[in-house]
Amino acid sequence: MTEEKGISPALVIVGGLGLGLAAAVGIYALARAAPAPPPPPPSPGLANFYGKVTDAATGEALPDVQVALGGIGTVTDATGRYEFIDILPGVGSVAFSKEGYQTAVYADLTVAEGNNELNVELVSLAPADVPWEYSNIDVEVVPANVGDWMGIDYSATITNISAEAATRSVALRWRARPPGGEWGVWMTIKTEQVALAPAESHLFTCPPSTFLMAYNSTVQCFLLDSEGYYSETTEVSLGAPP
Numbered sequence: 001m002t003e004e005k006g007i008s009p010a011l012v013i014v015g016g017l018g019l020g021l022a023a024a025v026g027i028y029a030l031a032r033a034a035p036a037p038p039p040p041p042p043s044p045g046l047a048n049f050y051g052k053v054t055d056a057a058t059g060e061a062l063p064d065v066q067v068a069l070g071g072i073g074t075v076t077d078a079t080g081r082y083e084f085i086d087i088l089p090g091v092g093s094v095a096f097s098k099e100g101y102q103t104a105v106y107a108d109l110t111v112a113e114g115n116n117e118l119n120v121e122l123v124s125l126a127p128a129d130v131p132w133e134y135s136n137i138d139v140e141v142v143p144a145n146v147g148d149w150m151g152i153d154y155s156a157t158i159t160n161i162s163a164e165a166a167t168r169s170v171a172l173r174w175r176a177r178p179p180g181g182e183w184g185v186w187m188t189i190k191t192e193q194v195a196l197a198p199a200e201s202h203l204f205t206c207p208p209s210t211f212l213m214a215y216n217s218t219v220q221c222f223l224l225d226s227e228g229y230y231s232e233t234t235e236v237s238l239g240a241p242p
Helices: none
Strands: 004-006 010-014 047-055 066-069 072-075 081-087 090-097 104-111 114-117 120-122 132-146 149-160 166-177 187-196 201-206 212-214 218-225 234-237
Touching: 066 081, 072 081, 132 218, 132 234, 149 166, 149 187, 149 218, 166 201, 187 201
Parallel strands: 004 114, 047 114, 047 120
Antiparallel strands: 010 104, 047 081, 066 072, 066 090, 090 104, 132 149, 149 201, 149 212, 166 187, 166 218, 218 234
């Protein structure tokens, strides 16, 4: 009989800044969600890694959560469930990300032979209406003249609408989807330290020479700061090669 294991990996990276980026932004997730039904045992010598992702405040199942385990990925279904079936046992890291929620990244995750369960609760991001404001968001697709790539010219105005000066790390987050494919995991293309006095504004830019994407893909992007405040998400479609 195959032993079923509940695993508790170390949560050492927390935030909305992507797998493998150590950014301490006061973001966390709790692995205490209701158990997901176990899948059938894996093939001999292999492992299953599965679980359920829910909202930490409401307990509701979260669909369409991006789950990245090493170099492979999947998304949660309508019940919040995810599964990796018949994978190689080993030690690595796993990331759970969904727009509007704080990304949780677990490191030193041991997936042993047999069934391995990890249930996770994600915490909703704070609303973007206080105390920093994101406005004048402009996203343009421009020719890059680099192979099968096009450039994205991104800019947005960040304004401190609070009564206190503050310094925050602001990251431009993005994900892409190929034609007929699935969305990839959220990644970070640029991070900038921004210091603002009350009522002061700053123009955040990311030039097309930095933000290069493949032809025919669709890209979503937004700004996320180290206090959990974020801009609206902008979506652009990249055309076919000329």
